[in-house]
Amino acid sequence: MEKVIAKKIAAKFSENGSHNVSEKRLEVLKTYKIYVGGQFPRTESGRYYIATNGKGDKLANMCLCSRKDFRDAVGTARSAFGGWSARAAFNRGQILYRIAEMLEGRKAQFIDELIKQDSTAVQAEAEVNLAIDRLIYYSGWCDKFQQVFSSVNPVASSHFNFSATEPTGVVAAIAPQNSSLIGLVSVIAPIIAGGNSCVILASSSKPLCAVTFGEVLNSSDLPGGVVNILTGKVGELIPFFADHMDVNAAVYCESDAANKQLIKEKSALNVKRVVIYDEVKWMTDKAQSPYFIMDFQEIKTTWHPIENIGGAKAGY
Secondary structure, three states, X not given: OHHHHHHHHHHOEOOOOOEOOOOOOOOOOEEEOOEEOOEOOOOOOOOEEEEEOOOOOEEEEEEOOOHHHHHHHHHHHHHHHHHHHHOOHHHHHHHHHHXXXXXXXXXXXXXXXXXXXXXXXXXXXXXXXXXXXXXXXXXXXOOOHHHHHOEEEOOOOOEEEEEEEEEOXXXXXXXXXXXOOHHHHHHHHHHHHXXXXXXXXXXXXXXXXHHHHHHHHHOOOOOOOOEEEEOOOHHHHHHHHHHOOOOOEEEEOXXXXXXXXXXXXXXXXXXXXXEEOOOOXXXXXXXXXXXXXHOOEXXXXXXXXXXXXXXXXXXX
């Protein structure tokens, strides 16, 4: 009897001592943490959900963020806003370009994650390439949109009158839920290009690329706290995105009428700006424009008194 048991055990292992490949291996799912303040903490609630693809395959363990996670992320974004907005616009452009470089270096991983989330190989490569190009596009606008959208205004009095752009502040965004990477990048890039900081909730059904993109941000020169990426359920977190009193603008990228109404109503509490991107096709050229940067800019007008030389008499 003992000899039979020994033979069965030995049959499970190859000659070099490794497990027999015919035995089905239980995959160890990666636990994707959130990205807050330049670090990768777990959700304070200790909750998680299992991300699956269209076939029902289990892909990873994802943090199920809570209200406190969002509150902590907003505090971090507020702390980072002052230093980020004060940076030279050219330097912000350099950092966005560096993010694109780091994303280029990890293309294979992003393509693999997109394929796991139901994209074809061709679609996955096209999405990653476009995300890289979009970051480069906005890096070029960092030190140029101010010249395009600022102005010297004609006035009737003896003044120079200037209108200039300045960042709104902390932006809370709900990323497109049917897009894993390109939607996320297309929302984040114009926000930070204009000098804002942000807290963004990734797609709950396709979250893998979002947290991996946090790893890209962490290895670039972007200061911690400028971008904070959470994972979880829109229905649970959207009220907090809309009514937090230290958030200056709220972004929603879906077409759910009830959620749009909720954001508009709760945002009125501190008169935060509401931006709805419910008709944007993120894989098209129309999804990138300096006007997306201007969605998160305020216009500051300055009056400077001058001597009215043009109206002086000949004896001046």
